[in-house]
Amino acid sequence: GENVEQHPSTLSVQEGDSAVIKCTYSDSASNYFPWYKQELGKRPQLIIDIRSNVGEKKDQRIAVTLNKTAKHFSLHITETQPEDSAVYFCAATLSGYSTLTFGKGTMLLVSP
Amino acid sequence: DTAVSQTPKYLVTQMGNDKSIKCEQNLGHDTMYWYKQDSKKFLKIMFSYNNKELIINETVPNRFSPKSPDKAHLNLHINSLELGDSAVYFCASSQDGSYLAKQFFGPGTRLTVL
Numbered sequence: 001g002e003n004v005e006q007h008p009s010t011l012s013v014q015e016g017d018s019a020v021i022k023c024t025y026s027d028s029a030s031n032y033f034p035w036y037k038q039e040l041g042k043r044p045q046l047i048i049d050i051r052s053n054v055g056e057k058k059d060q061r062i063a064v065t066l067n068k069t070a071k072h073f074s075l076h077i078t079e080t081q082p083e084d085s086a087v088y089f090c091a092a093t094l095s096g097y098s099t100l101t102f103g104k105g106t107m108l109l110v111s112p
Numbered sequence: 113d114t115a116v117s118q119t120p121k122y123l124v125t126q127m128g129n130d131k132s133i134k135c136e137q138n139l140g141h142d143t144m145y146w147y148k149q150d151s152k153k154f155l156k157i158m159f160s161y162n163n164k165e166l167i168i169n170e171t172v173p174n175r176f177s178p179k180s181p182d183k184a185h186l187n188l189h190i191n192s193l194e195l196g197d198s199a200v201y202f203c204a205s206s207q208d209g210s211y212l213a214k215q216f217f218g219p220g221t222r223l224t225v226l
Contacts (some may be wrong), residue, residue: 013150046214046216099170
């Protein structure tokens with residue numbers, strides 16, 4: 001089955017800095033990669049996703065890049081704000097009826 | 113206007129008891145899921161139902177029995193609760209079961225087994 005590795009497990013940045021979270025996946029057939037944000041005590045919420053036929057996608061301060069050859073994808077957050085503090089999960093899924101395989105999460109702490 | 117709701121939010125019980133968690137979605141989605149999030153925050157799929165039919169069962173002990181009375185509801189019944197069952201259980205739904213379908217999560221049920 002699919003295996004998703006996520007790094008780092010914790011990331012501390014100063015407000016205004018950029019943050020990058022990286023994930024690798026094992027199954028080259030995976031072709032959909034969503035990112036979820038989970039604030040403390042809350043539900044995971046989809047923040048951005050990317051399909052395998054796209055190399056990069058941007059939505060305001062967040063962007064995701066995908067390198068299919070290397071089987072890795074990354075989340076980039078620019079101009080971080082304290083409200084960006086949360087646990088971020090990457091995930092991957094295969095075609096057809098499939099389920100998300102999540103990475104183990106990255107706790108992002110943005111200090112004012 | 114809650115999209116995916118779960119009850120109860122907290123559940124504290126003794127080992128060996130049987131308990132149920134309920135989930136409802138008002139998004140008109142066909143597919144619903146149960147996830148378990150352990151103390152280390154790891155999210156793992158347990159079950160997936162499409163239009164009331166089980167499509168994914170990720171080697172979950174048979175003490176866990178999901179039931180979908182209709183496509184808007186997916187309940188989780190757990191028999192003979194064990195300490196290791198303590199976790200946060202999230203229900204989710206998506207338009208359909210395809211790999212591109214965005215999943216929307218419920219608020220979670222924190223289960224504590226004493």
